[in-house]
Amino acid sequence: MRGLMMDRPLLISTILDHAASVFHDREIVTRTVEGPIHRETYAGVANRSKQLANALTDLGIGQGDRVATIAWNTNRHVELYYGVSGMGAVIHTINPRLHPAQMAFVINHAEARILCVDLTFAPLVAKLIDQLPKVERVIYLTDRANMPADALDNGLCYEDLLAAQSTDYRWPEFDENTASALCYTSGTTGDPKGVLYSHRATVLHAFGFSLPSAVPMAESDAMLPVVPQFHVLAWGIPYAAAMNGTKLVMPGPGLDGASLTQLMRDEEVTITAGVPTIWHGLLAHWRQTGETVPSLKRVIIGGSAAPRSMIEAFQDEFGITVLHAWGMTEMSPLGTVSLLKAGMESADADKRFGKLAKQGRPVYGVEMKIVDEHDRPLPHDGTAFGALKVRGPWIASGYYRLDHSDNHDTDGWFDTGDVATMDDDAYMQITDRKKDLIKSGGEWISSIDLENAAMGHPAIAQAAVIGIPDEKWDERPLLAVVKTADATVDADAVRTYLSEKVAKWWLPEQIVFVEALPIGATGKVLKTKLRAAYADGSLSGEGGA
Ligand code: ADP
Numbered sequence: 001m002r003g004l005m006m007d008r009p010l011l012i013s014t015i016l017d018h019a020a021s022v023f024h025d026r027e028i029v030t031r032t033v034e035g036p037i038h039r040e041t042y043a044g045v046a047n048r049s050k051q052l053a054n055a056l057t058d059l060g061i062g063q064g065d066r067v068a069t070i071a072w073n074t075n076r077h078v079e080l081y082y083g084v085s086g087m088g089a090v091i092h093t094i095n096p097r098l099h100p101a102q103m104a105f106v107i108n109h110a111e112a113r114i115l116c117v118d119l120t121f122a123p124l125v126a127k128l129i130d131q132l133p134k135v136e137r138v139i140y141l142t143d144r145a146n147m148p149a150d151a152l153d154n155g156l157c158y159e160d161l162l163a164a165q166s167t168d169y170r171w172p173e174f175d176e177n178t179a180s181a182l183c184y185t186s187g188t189t190g191d192p193k194g195v196l197y198s199h200r201a202t203v204l205h206a207f208g209f210s211l212p213s214a215v216p217m218a219e220s221d222a223m224l225p226v227v228p229q230f231h232v233l234a235w236g237i238p239y240a241a242a243m244n245g246t247k248l249v250m251p252g253p254g255l256d257g258a259s260l261t262q263l264m265r266d267e268e269v270t271i272t273a274g275v276p277t278i279w280h281g282l283l284a285h286w287r288q289t290g291e292t293v294p295s296l297k298r299v300i301i302g303g304s305a306a307p308r309s310m311i312e313a314f315q316d317e318f319g320i321t322v323l324h325a326w327g328m329t330e331m332s333p334l335g336t337v338s339l340l341k342a343g344m345e346s347a348d349a350d351k352r353f354g355k356l357a358k359q360g361r362p363v364y365g366v367e368m369k370i371v372d373e374h375d376r377p378l379p380h381d382g383t384a385f386g387a388l389k390v391r392g393p394w395i396a397s398g399y400y401r402l403d404h405s406d407n408h409d410t411d412g413w414f415d416t417g418d419v420a421t422m423d424d425d426a427y428m429q430i431t432d433r434k435k436d437l438i439k440s441g442g443e444w445i446s447s448i449d450l451e452n453a454a455m456g457h458p459a460i461a462q463a464a465v466i467g468i469p470d471e472k473w474d475e476r477p478l479l480a481v482v483k484t485a486d487a488t489v490d491a492d493a494v495r496t497y498l499s500e501k502v503a504k505w506w507l508p509e510q511i512v513f514v515e516a517l518p519i520g521a522t523g524k525v526l527k528t529k530l531r532a533a534y535a536d537g538s539l540s541g542e543g544g545a
Contacts, residue, residue: 009173009174009175009176009199009200010176010199010200010203010204011086011171011173011174011176011199011203012081012082012085012086012180012199012202012203012239013082013085013086013171014203015082015203015206015239015242015243016042016045016046016049016082016086016242017046017171018242018243019042019045019046019242019243019245020042020043020045020046020047022245023042023219023242023245024041024042024043025041025042025043026041026042026219026245026246026247027039027040027041027042027247027248028040028041028042028045028075028078028247028248028249028250029247029248029249029250029267030073030074030075030076030249030250030252031250031251031252031253031254031259031263032074032252033072033074033118033119033120033141033142033252033253034119034142034143034146037266038074038075040075042242042245045075045078045079045082046082047167048075048079048083048162048167049079049082049083049086050083050165050167050168050169051083051161051162051163051165051166051167051169052079052080052083052084052161052162052165053083053084053086053087053169053171054165054166054168054169055161055162055164055165056083056084056087056089056114057087058165059114059136059137060113061087061089061113061114062088062089063087063088063089063172063174063178064088064089064090064178064179065089065090065113065114066089066090066091066092066110066111066112066113066182067080067084067089067090067091067092067112067113067114067116068091068092068093068094068107068110068112068114068115068116068135069091069092069093069094069115069116069117069229069230070094070096070103070115070116070117070118070121070124070125070230071093071116071117071118071121071141071229071230072118072120072228072229072250072251072252072253073225073226073228073229073234073250073251073252074118074141074250074252075250076141076158077141077229077250078229078238078248078250080116081181081229081233081238081239085180085181085199085202086171087171087172088172088174088178090179090180090181090182090196091180091181091182092106092107092110092112092181092182092183093181093182093183093229093230093233094106094107094184094230095184095186095228095230095231095521095522096120096121096124096230097520097521097522098186098192098521100124100127100128102191102192103124103128104128104131104132105191105192106184106192106194107128107132107134107135108131108132108133108134109184109194109400109401110182110184110194110400111134112132112134112135113134113135113136113137114135114136114137114138114139115132115135115137115138115139116138116139116141116158117138117139117140117141118141118142118253119140119141119142119146119148120253122140122148122151125138125152126150126152129152135154136154137154137155137156138151138152138154138155138156139155139156139157139158139161140155140156140157140158141158142157142158142159143157143158143159143160144157144159144160176198176199176200176203177198177199177200178198178199179196179197179198180197180198180199180202181196181197181202181233182194182195182196182197182400183195183197183230183231183232183233183329184329185328185329185330186329186520186521186522186524193399193400193402193405194399194400194401194402195329195330195396195399195400196396196400197233197332197394200393201332201393201394202233202236202239202332202394203239204365204393204394205236205239205332205334205365205394206236206239206240206243207243207365208334208363208364208365208366208394209235209236209237209240209334209363210240210243210244211363211364213337213339213361213363213364214334214337214363215240215271215273215298215300215323215325215334215337216298217240217241217244217246217271218244218245218246219244219245219246220270221244221246221247221270221271222246222247222248222249222267222268222269222270222271222295223237223241223246223247223248223249223269223270223271223272223273224248224249224250224251224260224263224264224267224269224271224272224273225237225238225248225250225272225273225274226251226255226260226272226273226274226278227273227274227275227302227303231303231522231523232327232328232329232332232333233332235273235300235302235325235327235333235334236332236333236334237273246271247267249263249264249267249269251263255278256281256285257281257282257284257285257286258285258289260272260278260282261282261285261286261289261291261292261293264293264295264296265291265293265294265295268295269293269295269296270295270296270297270298271296271297271298271299271300272296272298272299272300273299273300273301273302274300274301274303274523275301275302275303275304275522275523275524276301276303276304276305276306276307276310276523277304277519277523277524278523279299279301279306279310279314280310280461280462283310283313283314284461284484284485286318287317292318296318296320297320297321298320298321298322298323299314299320299321299322299323300322300323300325301322301323301324301325302324302325302326302327302333303522303523303524304523304524304525305359305430305448305451305452306322306324306357307357307451307452307455307456308353308354308356308357308452308456309452309455309456310322310455311324311353311356311357312349312353315353322356323337323338323339323360324337324338324356324357324358324359324360325337325338325359325360326359326360326428326430328416330395330396330407330414330416331366331390331392331394331395331396331414331416332394332395334363334366334394335359335362335363335366335368335390335416336359336360336361336362336363336366336368336428337360337361337363338355338356338357338358338359338360338361338427339360339361340352340355340356341355341361341425341427355425355427357452358423358427358428358429359420359427359428359429359430360427360428361425361426361427361428362426362428365392365393365394366390366391366392366394366395367390367391367392368388368389368390368422368428369388369389369390369413370384370385370386370387370388370389370420370421370422370428371386371387371389372386372387373386373387375409378422380422380423380424380426381421381423381424382421382422382423382424382427382429383421384421385419385420385421385431385444386419386420387415387416387418387419387434388415388416388418388419388420388428388430389409389413389414389415389416390413390414390416391412391413391414395414396414417433417434417435418430418432418433418434419431419432419433419434419437430448431444431446431448431449432446432447432448436448436466436467436527437467438465438466438467438475438476438477439467439474439475440467440470440473440474440475440476440477440505441472441473441474441505442474443505445467445477445505445506447464447465447466447467447477447527449502449506450463450465450477450479450498450502450506450508451463451464451465451479453498453501453502454479454481454494454498456497456501457489457494457497458484458487459483459484459487459488459489459493460481460482460483460484460487460489460494461481461482461483461484461485462481462482462517462525463479463480463481463482464479464480464481464517464525464527464530465477465478465479465480465508466478466480466527466530466531466534468509468510468534470509476508476509476510477506477507477508477509478508478509478510478511478512478530478534478539478541479494479508479510479511479512480512480513480514480517480530480539480541481494481511481512481513481514482513482514482515482516482517483513491511491513491541494508494511495507495508495511510540510541511541512539512540512541513541514539517530518530518533
């Protein structure tokens with residue numbers, strides 16, 4: 001028997017309509033690329049998204065067409081999210097930190113017809129445009145006064161386009177499984193692969209993301225996503241915020257500690273989200289200047305493992321709770337969040353931080369399992385580790401324009417490429433990415449565990465571990481570290497410190513002090529580069545135990 005409920009489609013436009021009518025005066029505040037602070041309301045964003053939809057219609061854009069962006073977190077970029085998807089077209093966000101050749105690859109692969117760019121990236125696009133035969137128009141995300149002097153012949157001004165249009169536009173209704181957005185994985189292994197999101201997945205993800213047991217976002221909150229809109233749709237925050245009437249504070253290109261701190265203070269930000277690299281910078285800035293953000297209550301850390309020392313620092317030094325989250329582009333991205341289990345608030349610090357440093361429990365909507373090499377389920381005892389597989393309504397079922405995917409099992413599970421444990425409280429912990437695990441003498445060493453242990457040393461700001469070939473053991477760990485400012489520490493001291501934290505055979509074969517670690521387009525350490533540096537002899541350090 002079928003239920004007698006209305007079959008209303010879950011469309012992204014319904015989120016904006018809701019925000020515009022219920023939370024019409026809640027704000028989106030932007031530090032613009034041009035400099036000044038811009039204030040807009042959800043009602044304003046709704047009107048401008050409709051003007052944009054009218055303008056794109058006039059430019060010949062229709063359902064399913066790809067409109068690409070190379071842009072920071074701003075109100076205009078939010079308008080593009082809603083305007084483009086709302087009209088049934090597909091927004092394709094591009095990471096400007098990709099290598100130009102990779103950028104051209106993804107734009108051509110997506111066959112984007114329009115490219116919207118922030119002024120910062122105008123020179124880049126000028127160089128690239130000859131390699132982009134499908135791009136008909138470039139829209140500069142600025143006003144007439146700030147248009148680049150050398151704008152391309154096919155260039156248009158965003159504010160002029162909007163000003164010429166009426167706010168009279170009715171969002172079309174269509175199947176909720178229609179494509180809404182396209183993001184490419186960062187391509188640290190092979191060519192980037194396209195993940196094609198749908199309206200249904202995006203709306204359900206926004207529900208799941210903002211649940212009280214996931215990333216609670218209320219109308220009274222002010223959220224500053226440091227995670228870029230070009231990285232997995234800023235983790236879906238622009239949708240979750242509008243759904244809940246949460247004020248959005250967009251940092252534009254100002255991502256250094258001082259700019260972020262000032263904007264957070266001025267706008268009384270209560271939640272923020274980003275990758276660990278950003279928080280290293282912010283914590284260092286706070287310690288150096290004595291500045292803090294009194295309104296800030298929660299920091300969402302994901303994208304790479306949040307070291308326990310960072311979680312402790314936020315809590316103990318600044319009274320801010322870290323929500324450690326895990327996910328991936330293919331998962332819209334949210335999979336798990338580490339919140340303290342009920343009753344654990346009074347547990348001792350070691351137990352609490354031990355739990356919080358794990359990647360957390362699945363949010364409703366994501367099913368997870370860990371399996372051995374024969375796809376047999378492993379026990380949830382916090383020790384057994386294996387391939388982490390997931391399924392759910394906001395997880396990709398395949399890749400855009402790729403017939404085959406090795407990661408998608410025939411029985412409907414997606415192999416994340418991560419190796420993990422699960423404990424009896426359902427907390428998942430990433431041991432490593434499959435390709436980063438180190439096999440030493442037939443046993444596995446987790447590079448993440450070793451990095452986290454090293455980062456507990458007060459003189460170590462950042463750490464990365466790779467496996468290096470070893471005749472006797474197959475592979476041994478090499479630890480590359482960046483010291484904190486003015487710290488003095490040598491390899492022996494690091495090794496002595498680590499020997500109290502990890503098994504003796506885990507102790508790094510080599511410890512190398514470096515000025516900086518190679519960071520990729522999404523703010524993660526590029527272990528491929530470290531391995532290459534080791535192979536060509538440019539990364540070597542003090543010898544073993
Ligand atoms: P890419 O795979 O292109 O680097 P993603 O941004 O989708 O792009 O990265 C997803 C991967 O990042 C996950 O599979 C996992 O390995 C890693 N990751 C994300 N969040 C965490 C976390 N909290 N702890 C450890 N690893 C994480």
